[in-house]
Amino acid sequence: MTATVDISPREGDVLELVGAHFSNAEIAARLSISVRTVESHVSSLLRKLEVPDRRALAHRAPEPTSAGAVPVAPVLPAVLTSYVGRAGEQAALIGLITTRREVTAVGPGGVGKTRLALAVAAEAAGEHFDTVWYVDLVPVTDPEMIATAIAATLGLGEQPGRDMTESVIAALSDRHALLVLDNCEQVLDGVALVVERLLATCPRLTVLATSRAQLMVPFEHVYQVPPLSLPVDGESDAVALFLDRAAVDGTTLDAAAREQITVICERLDGMALAIELAAARYRTLGLDGITAALSHPLRMLTGGFRANERHRSVRAALDWSHALLDPVDQELLRRVSVFVAPFTATAAAQVAESDEFLVADGLARLAEQSLLVVTASPRGTTYRALETIRQYGTEQLADELSAVRARHLRWCLEQAAGLTVDRPDWRAGFDAVADDLRAALAWAAQEPEQRANAYRLAQRLAELTFTRTLIGESQLRYEQAASLSEEAATELRNAAAVAACRMRGDDLYRLYRAAAEADLSVGNTAGAARDLATIAISSYRFAGFVRQLPVEESDALVAQARELAGQDEAASVVVAVAEAGQALNASITAADGLPGNSVADTIALAVRAVELTHSAGDALAESIALDVLTGAQSWAGDTFAAATTTQRRVTLLASAPVTPAATHELIEALGEAAEASLGTGDLHAARRWATQLAEHPLLAEVGHRATSWLLVADAFAGNVDQVLAGSVRFLDAWRRAGSPARASLGPAVAAVAMIHGLQGDQDARQEWLEIFDHLDTPPEHAFGYGAVFDTTLLLHNGQLPEALERIARPPSEIWKWVTWIWHHWYVALRAEAAVLAGHPDARARLTEAQTIVSGNPLAAAQVERAAALLDNDPAAARATAARFDALGCRYQSERTTILAAGNQLPAGG
Template sequence: MATARPSFEATVSAREAEVLAAVSEHLTNAEIAERLFISVRTVESHVSSLLRKLQVTDRRELAQAGRPVLGNRGSAWSVGTPQTTLPRPLTPFVGREHEVADLARALDEHRLVTVVGPGGVGKTRLALRVADEVQGRFADGVVFVDLVPVAEPDAVAAAVAGALGLGESQQHSVEEVLTGWLSTRRMLLVVDNCEHLLDAVSVLLEVLLTACPGLTVLATSRSRLLLPFELTYPAPGLSLAAEDGRPPDAVELFVSRAAAAGSPVGPGDLGRVAVLCRNLDGMALAIELAAARLPALGLDGLEAGLADRLDLLAGGSRVDDRHRSLRSALDWSHALLSEQERALLRRISVIAGPFPASAAVEMLGDWDPLVPDRVPAHLARLAEESLLVPVPTALGTRYSQLETIRQYGAALLAAADEVDVAHARHLHWCLATAERLGEPATAGEEGELWRARFDEASVETRWSLPWARHRADQREPAYRLSTLMADLSLVRGRPGESQRRYELAAELAPDDTARTLALRQAAGAADGRQFGNEAMRLRELAAEAAERAGDPTGAAVDLARAAELVERGPGIMAVVPPTSEIERLLSRARPLADGDPRAESRILTAEAFGRGERDPEVRSLVDRAIQLARTAGDPLGESAALDMLTAVQLAEGQLEEAFESAVRRTELLVPVPVAADSALEFFDSYQMGSQCALAAGDLGEARRLGEGLLDLPFYREEYHLATSRLIVVGLFTGAWDEALTQAELFRTGWERAGRPLQGNLRAAPYSAATIHALRGDDEARAEWMTVVATLEEPLRRRRAGAFGKFFDSLVLLHRGRPAEAVELLAQPPESLVGDADAMWRAWYASAWCEAAVLAGLPDAQERLRQAEQVTVGNPVAQAVVLRARGLAGSGAGSAGGGRDDIVAAASALRSLGARYQWARSLVMLGGADRERGLAELDAMGAAPTAWPPG
C-alpha cells in the first residue's frame, strides 16, 4: 500500500517575507544578505523556496507576486505547490476548438493519449494548448518533457527525471526514482517528439503508468507507441471549412501570421487564401511558412511558387500527402534562399538548443560559402522566413529551430556529405564555449547569468559528446570538453552530472595518468553527492589505473581513502560494506606506500577509523597521521585525520577540544580549492563543525558553520545536503518557521534526489518532526518520522540513539509527561559511547536529570550531580541542569530557595540564544514571567506547555 504523500503546503515565514520585500525592491541577493545579516546562500535558499511557493519562474515575477502577499501578512495566506513547466509559445494558438475539447475529454478517460501525425501538423502546439486547458485537474501540476535534445535511448528516463527536477539515487535506477516520485502524485506529463526513441519511450511509459496510478501522459509522435492501453489521436490538419460564420482555422492562422509579418489580408482575398491552405492540406507549419512569404511575394507569387513545387511531387503515393505538403513548402522556401542561407540552414541542424548569432558565426562563419560578417544577416533572414524562431532570454536574443525544420536541415546536411565536419565544428565550439565560461560566479545576478551560460553549454555538450565518443579522431577534444564540463558542473551545483562527465573523461583519456585523475575526480564528485558506494568503486578503479601509470603511492592513497570510507562514512552508504573491506583494501595499499608520508598518513587514518574511537591505540595512530599529513603538505589528509581525532575527543567527553578540532579543519581548508576531490572534506568539516558547536552549546557558531554548507557551490541544487544542519540548529534556537522552511527544501531535495539512504542526515528530519510535535501537530510529525525511518534503513545497527531519545523527551516534557520521559531516558548518560551518541551526551544528560526531578524520582539529586559533570563544556545544557536543580529545591513552579537558580538559568539561556528553553524557564517561574514565557512560546508557534506537569 502506498504511503500518503507528504503535504507541501506552507506559509510564507517571517524571514521569507523580509526576503520577499527586498526582492520587490529589486535588491540583489548580495544586497539582501547584507541587509538581513545572513549569507548569500541563505538568501538564495529563501528565494528558491519563494519561487516554489508562489509558483513563479523568475525574480521579476516574484517581485510582482510579492506585493499582494506582503500586503496580506495578517491573513493565513498559504499556497500549494503544483509543478507546472509548460513552455509558452511566442505566437497565439489559433482555432482547433474541437480537437482541444476532444483531447481534454480523452485525458479524462485514458491515462496515455498519443497525438500522432506528420511533422509540421501542429502536434506540439495542440498538446500544449490541451495541457494548459486541463492543468487544473492535476493537483501536482503539468510537466513538459522535450525529447528533441535526447540522442540516445538510454537517456530517455534521465530526460524525464531532469524535467521533473529529480536526481539520481544511490540504490535505485532512474526508473525507480521516477516511480518513487510519481507514485503518490496526480500529475500530467507532456512528452513531446517521441518518434526517434519509440521503443525506449514505450518501455518507460509502461513502467511509469503501471506503478503510478495518479499519472497521466499526453505524448506527441509521428508514430504511435504501440502500447495496449494507448489511445491514439490522429492530429488533423487545420480545418478547411468555415463554421458558424467564422473562417476556417487554416485561413485564420494564415491571416494571423500574415498580419504579424506586416501584410494584412483583405476580405476579398480570403477565398484565394482558402485555396492556398487547401493545397497545403491544412498543415500548420506549411501555412506559417507561406504566410511569412506574403510580404515579399504577394498571393500571386505564393500561388505560382507553390504550384511549381507541388508539380515536382505529382504522381506519387498519397499515403503521406501531408509529409509531401510540408516538404513541398520547405523545399520551396529552401529554393528561394541564397546559397549562403541554404548552407547555414543545414549546418545549424547540429545545434541542439537555442543559440546566439555569435555561436553560428564562430562555429560556421569561415566554412565556404559562408562569410563571418554576413552570418547574422543570414540568421535574421531565416527568422523572417519562419525557418528560425527568435527567442528573448536573460542572455539576449537566441535562435531556436523547430524540430521539423531541424530534421529537414539534417537531411540536407547528410545529402551534402557535411555531417562529420559539422559535428566536429560543433564539438570544438562546445569546447571553446566551456573554456570561455571561466571562473564561476556564484552570487547575485552575475551568478544567475553565469549559470544560464553554463546551462546553454551543457545542453550542447550533452548533444555533442555521444557523437564524438565513438570517433577516434575526436577523442582528444571530447576528453578535454568532458573534463572541463565536469569541473564546472560541480560548481554549478550538479555533482551527479559532474561524476558522469568525469567517468566519460576517464573512458576518453589518452593514457592511464589522465584516466587516474579523471577517476579520482569522479570519486570525489560521488563523495560530494553522498554516494559512498560509488566513491569506493571509483577509488579502486583509480588505484588500478594509477598502478598501470607507474604511480604506486598514488594507488596506495586511493585504496586507503576507499578503506577509510567504510567506517568514516556509513551514513552516506546505500549498502554499508563489511568491516573486512578495510583490511582487504589496506593489505593492497601498504606494500604500495613505500614510506611516502601522504600515503602512510592515509593508511593510518583508515586504520584508526576501522578500530573505532574507543580503541586505546587510536589516539596515537591519529596523531601520527596528522604529523605525516603536515610533512606531506596534504591538508585534505590532515582534515581526514582531524575528523577521527574529533570523534575520539567526543567519545572522551572533551567537548571544547572536539569543537576546536572541528573548527581547525574548516580553517585548514580555507586555501584549498573547492573541487571534486576536496568536496567530502568541505562538507564534512562544516557539518562536523556545526555538530560539535551544538555539542558544545555554541548555537551561534553552530548556525554559522551550518550556513557554510549552504555556501558550498556543489550543493546549490542539493537542498537536503545544504540545509541539514540549519534545521537542527533552528530547533534549539527557536527559529522554527525558518527551520521548517529549510525542512521543506530538505524534503524536496531529498525526494528529487531519489530518497537516498543517507543516515548521516537523520537529525534534520527528526528535528522537523520535533518542531511539529512541540507545535501539537502529531500528523506532521509522523510524516517526518517516515523520512527518518527511510534514512536509517542501511544503518540498522546504528539507529538514532541519544539524539532521537533526547528530541522525543523534549516533547514529553513539554506536554507534562515526565514519567514517560524517565522511561525513555533509561540509559545513564555516561554509557553513551561512540562519536554519534557522545555528540549528544550533554543534551541527553540535561533532559535525563530534569525528567527525574519533575517525576519526583528518589535519585533525582544524584542524577543532578552526575549531569553537572557530564554537561561541562556545554553552557546551554548546564543552564538546563541548573534550572532542574532550582526546580528540585523550590518545587515545581513554586517560590522558594531554588527560584534564584531558575532565574539564573533563564538569563543564561536567553544570552546563549536558546529561545525555547528560555521561554519554558519563564513559564516555570510563574506570575508575570509565566505570561511572558507563554507569549514567547506562542510567537514560536508552540502548543501550550503543560505546567506544572500532571
Template sequence: MTRVFTKGNIPVKEYSGSGAGPRPTRPDNVPVTTPEISAREAEVLDLLGGHLSNAEIAARLFISVRTVESHVSSLLRKLGMPDRRALARAAAERSRGGGRDRSAPALPAPLTTFVGRVGERRDLAEAVRGHRLVTVAGAGGVGKTRLALAVAAQAADDFPDGVWFADLVPLTEPGRVGAAVAAAVGVGERPGGDFDEAVSQALADRRALLVLDNCEHVREGVAPFLERLLTACPLLHVLVTSRARLLVPFERTFPLPPLSLEGGEDSEAAALFLERAAAVGPPPGTSVGEEVAAVCERLGGMALAIELAAARWSTLGPDGLMAGLADQLRVLTGGPRADDRHRSVRAVLDWSHGLLEPEDRALLRRVSVFVAPFTPEAAAEIAGFAPLDKAAVVDGLGRLAEQSLLSVAPSSTGTRYHALETIRQYGAEHLAGAGEQDEVRARHLRWCLARAAELEGGGGAGWRTRFDAVAEDLRAALTATAERPEHRAGVHRLALSMGGLAFTRTLLGEAQQRYVQAAGLADRGGPAVAALRSAAAVAGCRGLDGDSYRLHRWAAVAAERAGDGPAAARDLADSAVVAYRFSTSFAQLPPAEEVKEALARARELADDSPASRAALALAEAAVVADAFGALQGDPDNPAPETVASARHAVDLAREAGDPVAESAALDALSGAQCWTGDSFASAEASRRRIEILDRVPPSPAATHELMDALAMAAATAIGVGDLPRARRWGRRMADHPLLSEAGHHAASWLLVADAFAGEVEGVLAGAERFKEAWQRSGRLRTRSLGPAAAAVAMVHGLRGDPDARAEWLEVIDRAGPGDDHRLGYGAVFDALLLLHHGDADSALERVAPEPGRVWKWVCWVWLHWYTALRAEAAVLAGRADARELVDAARAVVAGNPVATAQVERARALLDGDAPGLPAIAAAFEAAGCRYQAARTLVLAGGGHRAAGEAALTALGLVPGT
C-alpha cells in the same frame, strides 16, 4: 457612387461592386422608386429563400442570430411583407429573376473545434478592425489559418458588405493572385481589363474583409496586388496568413507564436491535445496530465504537431509517444488530407524548405546543430564556410526568421535565434544528406569548448545566466560527437569541463554523470582516474556514499590497468575509508571481506611516497575507529590506540600537503576523542577542519569534505554546549547551494541547535524544508537524520501540539535506527520534554541507564545532555541518590556552559536555593539557550514564574510546569 437597381421586382442598393456574385447592373427601364435594401440584407433575403433558420443564416454569414433577426425585421418593413413566409416567396421570385448568385464561396467551415488562443483572438480581431492590412505570420502548422478563420467569423458584423476567403496554396505563379481573389469574390474578367481591375471595381465601395490564406510562396504577387487593391478600395480590410511578412510599409504584422505551454497540464497546448485525442479514442483522463504536458513541451506548442501526436495517443500511449518523438518527422503523420501540406510535419516543412534559396537551405541545415538560442556570431562560426561567408550567414538568418523557420528574440546580450525541435530534426536530416555533418559537428564542438573555457575562467553575478544560455548546446555536442573517434579528445575535454561547470551550477547529478563520461573517453589511466575521483567526490556531496565507494574502486582498476600502482593504492584505500567513515549513509553496505581485501591490495601496491602513506594511514585509522566503535559501549576499552592511529594519519596528510586528506584524518581523530569521552578535544578537531578547508579552492573533493566538516563541527559544538557556533555552522551548511539536492542532511544539525536554543520559528521553518527533502530522497534511513526529526518532535511537544508531534515521531521511526532513538538522542529529547511538563519520574525512566551502559549512543553529541538531564530528573523525582548524580554530572560537563547551568540548577533545586536560580537563568541566556533561561525562571517561582511563563509564550511554547 451608390445606385439602386431591381432584380425580380425587389429594389437593391448597389455599390460599385457586388460581394458574392457578378457585379449587377440596373436595367434602364426600371424606375428607382421602391425602398432600398443593403447588400447584407440581400444576402439574408437570398438565404431565406432557401428556407434556412435564423441560426443557420447566422452561421452561413458569420454574424450573430440577433443581427439576422434585425435584418429580417428590416426586410419585412422595407418590402411591406406580412411574414417570413412571404419574404421567402419574394426571395425565390428574385432568384428566378436572376438575382444574386448564392453559390459564391463563404468562409470554409472548420471540421474541428477551435481550442485556445483566447488572447490572440482578441488581439487579432482588434488589429483587423484598426488596420487595413494585417498579416498573421508564423511557422507552418502553428495554426495561422484556423485563427484567421475564427477571427474573420468573429469580426463579420464589423464588415456588413461581406467577408471573403481565398486560399492561395494552388497558385504557382505570383501573377495569378488577382485571378484567385476574383474567383473567391465572384467576379469575372472584364473586356479591356484584367482580374485585378475587376476585383478593385467590385470592392471599391465595400466595407468588407478579405482573407488571403497561405501567401508565403507568392509574396511577390500578393504585395503589389494588395497595394493597388487597398488604394482603390478605401473601406476594404485584408487579413493575410503567411509564413513570412509581405514587407510592405502599410502592413501590420501579427506574429503568431506556438500555443501557450504555461500552466503545464492546464495549458492551451494540453487542452488542444486532450480534445483531439478524445476524438480518436478514449479521453486520456486527468491521471496522465503530466505526460500530456511533457509531450506538448517536447513539441514546442506547435498546433499541427500536437494534433498529429494526439491522433497517435490511443495506439502508442504516453510512453510510446514520448519515445517516438525522438524522430518527430516519422511519428507525426496523419492520414490522407485535402491539404497535402498538413498530412505530416515533414510535409509542412518540405513546403517551407522548397521556398528557400539554396544558400538559405544550407544555413538552415547548418544551424540545426544549435539547441539553445544562438547569436549571429555563433552561427557564423559554425555555418560560415563555402558557399556562405559571415555576411551571408547574418543576412540569411533574417530571411529564415522572415519565413518563420527561426524565431528571433532580442535580449540584453544581443539578438538570438532559435529553431523548434521539429525544425532542428528536419535540418539535421538535410545536414547529413548534404554530406556536411562531420564539418558542422566539428565546428560546433570547437565552439562549445571555447564557451566552456570562458565559463571556467569567469564568474560574477551573470555567470549562471551565461552557463544556462549554452548548457544545452554543450550537452548536445557531448551526445552528437561522443561516438566519433576523431572527436574523442575534444569530447573528453568538454565532458570534463561540463562536470566542473555543472558542479558549480549545483547540478550535482549531472556533474557526477559528466565526470564518469569523461573517464570513459580518456585515452590514458591518469585522466580517467582523476575524473572518477571527482565523480566519487560529487557522489559524496549528494549523500550517495555507495556510489562514491564504487567510483573509487573503478578509479583503482583504471590506475592499475595503466600501471600506476600507487594511484590504485590510494583509491583502494579511499574506498575503504568511505565504507568505514560513511557507513551510515549506504543504502547497502559492501561486504566486510571485500573492504578488507581492498585495503590489503592497497598495501601491496603502495609506494613510500607521502601521498600513499597518508592514504593508508587514513584507511587504517578508519578501520581502527570502526572496530572500536563496534564495541557496545565500554569507555575503558583501548581508545588510546584509536587516537594515536588518527593522529598519525593527520601528521602524514599534513606532510603530503593534502588539506582534504588532513581534514579527513582530523575527522577520524575527532571521532576517536569522542570515544574517549573528550568531547572538547573532539570539538576542537572539528573546528580545525573548517579552518583548513576554508583556505582550499573549491573542488568536488574539497566541497564534500567541507560539507562533512560543517556537519561535524555543528554536532560537536552542540555536544559541548556551544550553541552560537553550532547554529552558525549549521546555518552555513543549510544555506550552502550545493546541498540543494539534500536539504534534509543540510538542515539536520541546525534544527537540533535551534531546538536546544529555543529558536522555535527557525525549527518550524527548517522542519518543512527537511521533510520535503527527505521525502524527495525516498525517505532515506540513516543515523544522521533521526536527531533532527526528534528535535522537531520535541519542539511540537513543547508547543502543546500532540498531532504534529505524532507526525514527527513517525518520521523518526522511518528515518533513524531504533536503538539510536531509544537509547541515545531520543532519550535526551524525550526527557527534556517530560521535565518541561513536570513528569520527572518518566523523564528519569528515559535516562535511567548509566552512561557507560549506553556509551555507544551517548558518547558523541549527547553525553553532556544525557548526564545533566539525568541529574535534574533525579532531583525533581526525589531520588535518594540525586546528590551523587549531581556531583558526578558536574565533573563530566565541566566547561559546557549549557549543561553546567543545568546541573547547577539541579543542585540549587536540591538545596532549596530558589534565590540562586535567576543567576542561573542569566547563565543560560549568555550561552544562547533562551528556552532553558525561561524555564529556570518558571522553576524559581514567586515573581520570577510569571516572567518565565511570558518568555516561554513569546518563544511560542506552552509554559509547562
C-alpha cells in the same frame, strides 16, 4: 504598449527565483515554504503568463517593476503566432487524454503536432488536470538525459541516493497531472523506458507524446494527426492558416484569391509547416508566383504511401523555400542548423565563419521567411529553427558538415571555458548553452580526430554540471571523460567522488576499482594504492550508503594497498589513514576492544595519520584522517577534543579547491562540526555550521538531510519559529525522497516533536512521533537524544516522576551511547530532575554532573541553576538567566524565571 498581468508578491518572489534558474527545492528553501507551494505558484504563473513551460517562464522574470505587474511579451514560438483551426482534433485529443493513460500524437514532420499538443495542454490545464507540464525533447540527443529534461521542466534537482527518473516519479506519484513530451522521435527508445516507469508508478499521471512513430509502451493509444482540413462546404483550416500568416501586414484577400490559396494548400497536402512557409512568401511573390514555384517540385510526388507523400510535401516546400534564398542566406541557414538551442547572432557568426553584422542581417531575412523564429527580450535577441527546418538544414550541409560541426564544437569549448561560477547569472548562462554543449560532445565523441577536444568538453561539462547540481550527469560526464583519456584514473576518481555525493555506494566501489585498474595498466602503482585504500576506508566511514565489506576483504585491500604504495609518500599516508580507520572500526565493533587495539591505540594511529597527511600537504587525505580521529575521540568520551578536531577539519576544507571530493568531505565535516558544537554547549557555533550545511546547494533537494542539525540546534535554543519553519522543509523533502528510514534523521525528528510538545500542540507532536516510529532507532535514541528531548519536555510539563524514570540509569552504564553529543545533556537533566523531584540522591547527582559537564557552558549553567534551587537560593538561580541569553539559549533563560519563582519545585522546596 505591453500588456501586464497582476501577480501576487509571493508569486513575484517565485518568478524572480525561477528566472535565476533555481529549482523548486532551492526556491522553497529560500522562501521557507514547501516545494508543493512553490509548484502551485509556478503553475499559477504558467497560466497567468500564458507560457507552456518553465524555460519560457524563466524568460519572463522581470527587471524590478512596481505593484507586482509583470510585462507580458512573446517568448517561445508556441505563442508567437495565433493558433488556427484544429477544433475537431483538439476536442478529440482532450477526450482521449481524459480517458487514456498515454496518448501518442503521431504524424510526419511539419503536420502540426506540436501546436496541437500545446493547444490541448492549454485547454486541459485547470479544467481536467491539476497541473500540466510541457517538455520539449528537441535538444535531447542522449536517452540518458530524458529524465533530466523532464526534471528541469518540473523544477527538480537530483536527490542523492536516487536517479533523476526516481526524482520525477516522486514528484508526480500523487499528482493528477498531464505530462506533454514533445518531439520524441530522436530518442524514442529512451522515452519509452521513462514513460513506462512513470505510468507504472504514478497512477494519476497522463502522458501526451508527440512523435513521428509510436512509443510502443503499455496503455498507449495512438492518435494519427491529420493534415489541416482542406475545403469542405467552404470551411478549411488549411486556407485559414494561409490567410492568417499571409495577412501579417494587414492585407486581406478576396474570394478569388481564396480559390488560388485552396489550390496551393491542396498541393501542400494541408501540411501546416509547408503552408506557413508558402504564406511567408506572399508579400514578395504573390499567389501566382507561389503557385508557379510550387508546381515544378511537386511533379515528383507520385506513388508511395500518403504519409510518405506528406513528408515529401514538406520537403518540397523546404526545397522551394531554400531555392528562393540568396546563396549567402542558404549557406547561413545550413550552418546555423547545427545549433540545437536558441542562439545569438554572435554565436552564429562564429559557426558560420562570417562577419557578425552580415550574419545578423541574414538571420533577420531568414526570420522574415519563417525559416527562423526570433525572440527579443531584455536579455538579448536569439534565433532558432523549428526542428524540421533544422534537420533539413543539417542535411544540406553535406560535405561541409564536419567542418561546421568542428566550428560549433570550438564555440562550445569557448562557452564552457568562459562560464565562471562567481558571476550571479552563471546558471542562466549555463542553461542557455548546455544543450549545445551536450550535442557537440555527442558528435565529437564519435570522431577519432576530435578525441582530445571531446575529452576537454566532457571534463569541463562534468565540472559545470556538478556545480549546477546536476550530479548524476556530472558522474556520467566524468566517466565519459575517462573513456576519452589515455590516463583515465583521475576522471574515474572524480566520478567516484560524485557518486559519494549522490550516496551511490555501489558506483563508488565500482569506480575506485576501475581507477585502480586504470592506474595499474599504466604502471602507476602508487595511484592504485590510494584507490584501494580509499575503498576500504569508505566502507567504514559511509556505512549509511556504502556496503560494509567483510573484514577479510577490507584487510586484503589495505594489505594490497600497502604493498603497492612501496616508498611513495603520498600513497603511504592514505594507507596509514586506512589503517587508522580499520583500528577504529575494530574498537567500535568489538565488545571490549581487540588485543593490542585499545581506543588509546586507535587515537595514536589516527593522530599519526593526521600528522603524515598534513606533512604531505594532502588536504583531502588529512580531512579523512581528522574524521577518523574525531570518531576515536568521541568513542573515548572526549567531547571537547572531538569538537576541536571537527572544527579543524572544516577550516582545512574551507580553503581547499572546490572539487567533488572536497565538496563531499565538506558536507560531512559541517554536519559533524554542528553535532560536536552541540555536544560542547556552543550553540552559536552549532547554528553557524548547521546553517552552512542547510544552505549548501548540493543539499537543496534533500532538505531533510540539510536541515537536520539546524533543527536540533534551534530546538536546544528554543527558537520555536525557526524550528517550525525548518520542519516544513524537512518534512517536505523527506516525503519527496520516499520517506527514508535513516537513523541519522532521528535527532531532528525528535527535536521537532519536543518543540510541538513545548507548544502544547499534541496533534502535531503525534504526527512527528509517528514519523520517528518509521525511522531506525539505534540505542542512542533510548539513552541519548531520546532521553534528552523526552526529559526536557517532561520537566517542562512538571511530570517529575516520569522525568526521573526516563533518565534513571547512571551515565556510567550507558556512556558509549551518549558520548558523542548527548552525554553532558543527559547528566545535566538527570541532576535537574533529581533536584526538582526532591530525590534523595540529588546532591550526589549534582556533584557528579558538575565534574562531567565542566567546560560545557550551557550544561554547566543548567547544573548551576539546579544547585541554586537545591540550596534554596533563587537569586543565584536567576543569575544564570543572563548566561543562557549570552549563550543563545532563550528557552532555558525563560525557564530560569519560572524555576526561580518557585514553580515546578517539590512541596517545601
